[in-house]
Amino acid sequence: METDGMGARLSKFKIGDLALQSALELERARAGEKYATAPLHDLADALRQTSMPPLGNAGVSSMRPGYFEPLERLYRLQSSEAPSSFDEFSDFIGRAIAELDEVAADQTMPHSLPRLVNFCIELHREFVRRPTAEGRFGKSQRSVPVEALVC
Amino acid sequence: MANHNEVSLLRLSSARRRIDAFLDQIDDLATSSFPHNDGKKALEIIRLQFVGMRGRLDMPVGAAEALIDQTCLHVADQVSDYTEVLGFILRSTNVRNPFELHFALKKLIEHAIGPDAKLLISSEWAFLPFTYPMSIEMLPDFVLIGSPAPESGNVLIAPLAGHEIGHSAWRRYGLFNEYSAIVAQTVADELAAHPKIEEALLHQEQLEALGARIIRDRCGKHAIHQLEEVFCDLFGLYLFGASYIFAYDYLLAPGGYDRNLGYPSDARRMDILREAALKIGIKIDDTVTRRWNVASCRAEARNTASIVDAVAERIVPTMRYDLFARLSKLHVLLPDDKTVSAVQSAFERGEPYAKSASLAEIISAGWLYLRKKGGMAADNQREQYKVLGDLMLKSIEVAEYLERSASDA
Numbered sequence A: 001m002e003t004d005g006m007g008a009r010l011s012k013f014k015i016g017d018l019a020l021q022s023a024l025e026l027e028r029a030r031a032g033e034k035y036a037t038a039p040l041h042d043l044a045d046a047l048r049q050t051s052m053p054p055l056g057n058a059g060v061s062s063m064r065p066g067y068f069e070p071l072e073r074l075y076r077l078q079s080s081e082a083p084s085s086f087d088e089f090s091d092f093i094g095r096a097i098a099e100l101d102e103v104a105a106d107q108t109m110p111h112s113l114p115r116l117v118n119f120c121i122e123l124h125r126e127f128v129r130r131p132t133a134e135g136r137f138g139k140s141q142r143s144v145p146v147e148a149l150v151c
Numbered sequence B: 001m002a003n004h005n006e007v008s009l010l011r012l013s014s015a016r017r018r019i020d021a022f023l024d025q026i027d028d029l030a031t032s033s034f035p036h037n038d039g040k041k042a043l044e045i046i047r048l049q050f051v052g053m054r055g056r057l058d059m060p061v062g063a064a065e066a067l068i069d070q071t072c073l074h075v076a077d078q079v080s081d082y083t084e085v086l087g088f089i090l091r092s093t094n095v096r097n098p099f100e101l102h103f104a105l106k107k108l109i110e111h112a113i114g115p116d117a118k119l120l121i122s123s124e125w126a127f128l129p130f131t132y133p134m135s136i137e138m139l140p141d142f143v144l145i146g147s148p149a150p151e152s153g154n155v156l157i158a159p160l161a162g163h164e165i166g167h168s169a170w171r172r173y174g175l176f177n178e179y180s181a182i183v184a185q186t187v188a189d190e191l192a193a194h195p196k197i198e199e200a201l202l203h204q205e206q207l208e209a210l211g212a213r214i215i216r217d218r219c220g221k222h223a224i225h226q227l228e229e230v231f232c233d234l235f236g237l238y239l240f241g242a243s244y245i246f247a248y249d250y251l252l253a254p255g256g257y258d259r260n261l262g263y264p265s266d267a268r269r270m271d272i273l274r275e276a277a278l279k280i281g282i283k284i285d286d287t288v289t290r291r292w293n294v295a296s297c298r299a300e301a302r303n304t305a306s307i308v309d310a311v312a313e314r315i316v317p318t319m320r321y322d323l324f325a326r327l328s329k330l331h332v333l334l335p336d337d338k339t340v341s342a343v344q345s346a347f348e349r350g351e352p353y354a355k356s357a358s359l360a361e362i363i364s365a366g367w368l369y370l371r372k373k374g375g376m377a378a379d380n381q382r383e384q385y386k387v388l389g390d391l392m393l394k395s396i397e398v399a400e401y402l403e404r405s406a407s408d409a
Helices: A012-030 A038-050 A068-079 A084-106 A114-129 A146-150 B004-029 B037-055 B065-091 B100-112 B155-172 B175-193 B197-203 B213-238 B242-252 B266-279 B286-290 B299-329 B337-348 B359-372 B378-406
Strands: B118-123 B141-149
Touching: A012 A084, A012 A114, A012 B065, A012 B100, A012 B213, A038 A084, A038 A146, A068 B118, A068 B213, A068 B378, A084 A114, A114 B065, A146 B242, A146 B286, B004 B037, B004 B141, B037 B065, B037 B118, B065 B118, B065 B141, B100 B118, B100 B155, B100 B213, B100 B359, B100 B378, B141 B242, B155 B175, B155 B213, B155 B242, B155 B359, B175 B197, B175 B213, B175 B299, B197 B299, B197 B378, B213 B242, B213 B266, B213 B299, B242 B266, B242 B286, B266 B286, B266 B299, B337 B359, B359 B378
Parallel strands: B118 B141
Antiparallel strands: none
């Protein structure tokens, strides 16, 4: 049987789900409760494999088609404005990955923890986008769009 | 008036009760009589996932309201989607389903996808050709094949399952990853070669600073969806030969309607299938593949469509070559013309085929026989059409018996 690594099976849904799990673990950490680092580590890895913009001129991008637009919307939600340059956007993603790595590895809480929790919740919203709430009544399609499940 | 903590408590309790009711439903279904183990296995996996999801509702004190609400929404969506899947699993136990296909299809899937692949055959109360539910996140090793309920016993449309198996293969082979970079680069090349289109798109969408990247991203997203759909068509063609095209024609001809950019136009899909059939020596009826409508594209989508189609067009030949090479390496056999003729001769004698033949060969022979008889839809042919279905199913059973006997020996 042919299988590629974790990246082969990553979908937007899977990444969104990891993001929601990560938000929960970060909140548990903030409350001083026992928390798991695996979702944070997996989310950082998943973002590296699918959503990493090129860093600097020689950087290699892993950004999958269809991933930039929702991440750019996420930037705007968190910063209240659109990124003025691609470098700004790249820094934003790179910083989130670094912070996830930091909490997963050192189990230390960065000052930006509330922002990181918010990043994870918004990432889930963006990657597992669904029809409007009104659409739940008279539902004619899956709650989670098929697109999120397969790419 | 309730305070925020009370609202959080209520929402979390509702989500827990929703999951509990869902788990009770699974436990009820598990007592059903399953013709194959895969249905039961699917229920076990889904159950485990929902038990895990329930644990995620144990929020720490003072958890952000946004996290509580988003988690509750997530639960609602999952219960909603997997309720449909439970219905599918329940219907898979219905005796109206063609269980005779299970052995042959499962073997095909194990061959093409992997030995751990699992299969559920069921029916849908929608006249959709095997489009639901594609790859399901909780059941990545399962192929779910559903035919429209009125057609649940119609073996002739079984080849469309090839397209559905293709979606599982696309994921299992890791092709989204494999084609991401090449799609991104090809989109950039096409836009660079057509600056006026890029300019028009930027103007039309009124995008901000990174607008050009958003245009690229959108084109790339549609292009990779198109590639997946084409991949699935080619996969179905390789597995089922000409019968894939006949089955496709039965449910979807003559195509047309509004264009969805995630798919090539219907007419183009047929061109791609015709070209591919030629490459691997599958004989097809040109008139069937050429008489298709071109789906119309909304005016505002035309510029995007021109880039997306050009990108897919450039990548399809390589993808087709790689897929056929991969299937050949996996020893997935193309239908053999001589065997198809032999099976057809048996049907003409009113007998099932008594030797070993593949599912694709039996169904291809069925289609050829049906076409030779002018479609078998006249009032005085209804019985004959029913007999053809029985002959195909019996031939499939004979092939299964011969194969099982050979492996026992």
